[in-house]
Amino acid sequence: MHPDFDNFDPDDNFAASFSSSSDLDEDAALEAVAWQLLLLINPGDEDSAALQFAEVRDALGSGSEAIDAIRDAIDWKAGFFLAEDDAGGVVEALDELAARVGVRVDWDLDDEADDALADADAGALLSRAAVQLRERGYSLWLWETGSEHLAGWVAARSDDESVPMVAGALGFHVRAAI
8 A cells, every 4th residue: 555645644654553443442542641650759669559550450440539549559658648737747758658668767856746846837848758768769759639738659760851751641740859
């Protein structure tokens, strides 16, 4: 078969790549991207990513949106979702996530008791953790929740280009914490 030079569109280089009856399995594509994100936010821990992926697949099969399914599967395991004024929750969640990658965050608080955290600013705590994680080869990522919550995860710095692309494909609007 010869190319149709009369109807050639240089901006549509892949017009003939798929026939009009080709079925792309959108569910499988969504699952593949979710798997890639889970691998990124579980650095060096494919077993945890696999457990979380099973939860994501079940939730997607039940009709959940990808963001909700992933948020629920990673909460307090590979990510966090907290009220924006919950300084104590920020410290607890980031201590847990940092410990997973072998980092201990120095919060520079006299006492990590509730009274010391009552006056702490969650944003300042996130910044402090982000700097210390970055020094040790990791990035703290935050995603826009559309509500009065803080949410995010930790990934290897070497994946700084991949995280926003993969997360964005799933509907997460992420930025590296500073």
